[in-house]
């Protein structure tokens with residue numbers, strides 16, 4: 001692999017079978033693809049990135065008012081130097097805000113906490129929710145392709161993700177002041193969730209670990225959306241679709257003197273979904289590698305490991 005494969009999303013409507021093969025094979029080999037012709041309005045992406053720049057430019061004292069300790073960083077602000085990649089020794093060089101599914105009335109799952117919005121940046125709410133909804137829709141199309149690739153019905157994931165604990169994460173990596181820091185912008189990790197859709201930064205830094213153990217810089221066509229497999233989908237497929245390790249390294253100058261902004265959308269299962277290997281993904285020769293676990297239990301276990309839940 002010298003970068004990640006590109007998958008043309010317009011084939012979803014024009015050639016679904018072709019789309020299924022392209023996305024399934026892309027994931028089986030790399031765990032990472034870039035989606036082109038995805039139909040997502042560029043203005044929605046740019047408006048969300050612009051407002052996240054405004055948000056992170058607020059003074060720390062203001063941002064910290066929106067930090068909700070004890071909730072696993074599930075909503076609102078998480079300050080610089082809080083998250084640490086699993087098994088890492090140094091914290092990541094980033095701050096972020098978590099937006100969850102916006103729910104009207106009584107939530108079906110109490111695990112989905114209400115959103116927290118910054119009073120100082122009123123448009124943050126509408127812009128983030130429009131990006132959340134668009135990425136949620138796009139993610140479900142990707143999942144329909146994956147379901148068919150795995151020999152399941154096209155709508156296999158629908159009832160399992162429709163009220164999921166999905167998270168939109170505007171991220172800010174500030175300029176690197178101490179060039180000798182042992183920390184990196186985001187230490188090597190795998191995503192916890194089902195799939196991740198990533199919009200934003202075209203600045204260098206994001207790298208994925210190939211099967212042969214080399215770090216490959218992610219280079220993509222402008223406007224494409226990166227989409228990768230998370231640990232929950234890896235468990236569901238008994239490793240057939242790999243959750244690929246990735247990181248964001250500190251770039252060389254002049255990029256190191258500039259902030260980096262990106263917005264991943266972590267698509268999650270509904271909290272009560274039991275993640276257990278699909279029938280098509282295990283056999284006598286390929287026994288189950290993972291114990292069944294609910295999405296909610298698994299999420300909490302992983303949040304403890306990365307320092308977001310005590």
Ligand SMILES: O=C(O)CCC(=O)C(=O)O
Nearest residue numbers: 171186191206248262264
């Ligand atoms: O900022 C990026 O490009 C990647 C972020 C990421 O991998 C994460 O937040 O899980």
Ligand SMILES: [Fe+2]
Nearest residue numbers: 189190191246
């Ligand atoms: Fe990630």
